[in-house]
Amino acid sequence: MLTVGVDVGGTSVRAGVVDGDGAVLDTARAATPSGEEALEEAIGAAVAELAARHDVAAVGLAVAGFVASDRMTVRFAPHLAWRQAPVAERISKRVGMPVVLEHDANAAALAEYRFGAARGAKIAALVAIGTGIGGALLIDGQVFRGAYGVAPELGHLRLVPDGRPCPCGKNGCWERYCSGTALSTTAVELLARHPGMSTVLAREALGDSRAVTGRRVAGAARDGDPLAQRAMADLARWLGEGLALVADVYDPEVVVIGGGVSESAPLFLDDAREHYAAVVTGAGHRPLARIRTAQLGDDAGIVGVAALARDVAGHTARNGRPR
DSSP: EEEEEEOSSSSEEEEEEEEEEEOOOOOOOOEESSSHHHHHHHHHHHHHHHHHSSSEEEEEEESSSEOTTTSOOOOTTTTTOOOOEEHHHHHHHHHHHHHEEEHHHHHHHHHHHHSSSSTTOSSSEEEEESSEEEEEEEEEEEEEESSSSOOOGGGGGOSSSSSSOOOTTTTTTTGGGGSSSHHHHHHHHHHOOOSSSOOHHHHHHOGGGGGHHHHHHHHHHHOHHHHHHHHHHHHHHHHHHHHHHHHHHHOOSEEEESSSGGGGGTTTTTHHHHHHHHEEEEESSSOOOEEETTTGGGGGGHHHHHHHHHHHHHHHHHHOOOO
């Protein structure tokens, strides 16, 4: 049975046809629109494009936001337009197939548990670093959702009182200092203080500071740009700080680092591990979690939510109704 997984992020909508072994067979992609109707139209179009080429049975949406425990409603999404929206029902009407929702980090964690870096772990956490930060916790392979389906919202832990403003309404959230967006913000702030440190990024920022994206900063860091490397070191420090909090609360066996920013892990992950090991409570006197990069990379959310959609489609086929 083939299913479609759709990763609905703050920057892009990425859809993929996934088989039962977790392999992505075909993909479609679009920029994330700002309005509800436009967003749902973009998702429907991506699914229709793939369904025209493959016989697919169900759709899963991995959403960067709070998903209700019934996995049918998006309660709140800081980077998306949905607010208390019956998204699964709306999309199902558009595509003519069963649709299930899941928090994007939960979907990625399930994929890594079934097919990747968290296989066999009794307690596993996932930190998905992209436009923001998503978090997930698995206990014996089961997603921990909290009482109302919104746990664990790691990206909005407040690390810096009165720090950078966050779209969630708070200030100083972890993702404002450790994400693709944060990497861009840090680089622009450094350019304002040290304009001569990076001729490449300074030239790009003159036209429009939005040109200094996190991806561009990572590329400049790989090329040896000193300002970009300093911004990357700042991200590594904040990643280590946040991982120490995660370890203090959950004491996981393994933490998987996923999301788009994880593609640049060689630039920051070793420093983040060192900082985590230094600042975690009981440093030097406790076992440390293994910090691993996601084996499925940026496709983890798509693979995980497609697997959930396959479970729903199978249950519907057997029982005549969605689970």
